[in-house]
Amino acid sequence: MTIRAVIVDDEELARGLIREYSQMEADLEIVAECGNGFDAVKAVAEHRPDLLFLDVQMPKLNGFEVLELVGNDLAVVFVTAHDQYAMKAFDAAAVDYLLKPFDADRFRTALGRVRRRIGEKPAVPEAAELHRAAREPGRYLHRVVVKDGTRIHIIPSGQLDYAEAQDDYVALRSGGKTYLKAQTISSLESSLDPDRFVRTHRSYLVNLERVTKVEPYTRDTRIVTLMDGTKVPVSRAGYLRLKELMGTA
Secondary structure (H helix, E strand, C coil), rough: CCCCEEECCCCCHHHHHHHHHHHHCEEEEEEECCCCCCHHHHHHHHHCCCCCEEEECCCCCCCCHHHHHHHCCCCEEEEECCCHHHHHHHHHHCCCCEEECCCHHHHHHHHHHHHHHHHHHCCCCCCCHHHHHHCCCCCCCCEEEEEEECCCEEEEHHHHCCEEEEEEEEEECCCCEEEEEEHHHHHEEEEEEEEEEEEEEEEEEECCCCCCCEECCCCCCEEEEEEECEEEEEEEEHHHHHHHHHHHC
């Protein structure tokens, strides 16, 4: 079996090193090389590789954001320079990584793990959960990435009005538009600043800065009105969180 791979790294020297080591492996074929995350997403859609050599720190889109957009049906070897939190996440998820600079023996070890992974097809953690685990405690996402066909949308967290759960997806509302993302609302909630985003209801996550008023709806529930006129339900537990964050009685 030939392992078809894509190299994603914004450093030409790093791509060249992986290419050089790959030539020593008879069952490894490099089908594409990408210098940024946008090109990586396109390359995965076009070539449908078995393996990604994926840099972590890149401009435009980082490695975790790329993984969120391409899914988890392929093996990934992350490439990183010094991200200790990323290493912890990789270890916990049984995803291998290459710490720059690496030699041919370490590359061969990683490829051996890739071969076993492809043969066993184990469950791979959700990319968003890897991203969360790799972040330094107290740091949250400053943007959310969404793939819509061939287009990639980057939504700054401050411009996200609210999110609504739709089974295993979330509908993200921003700038008068709605974007559908394959992610659970609980996962999204854990990635955003809890001082700015509140789970008003099991199905809704609201940007506190977009709230204009909170009104009674039934005996035990309330309704939040946002700046664009959207009305979002508020459960009893959600109201307690709202009161705490808004400093109201």
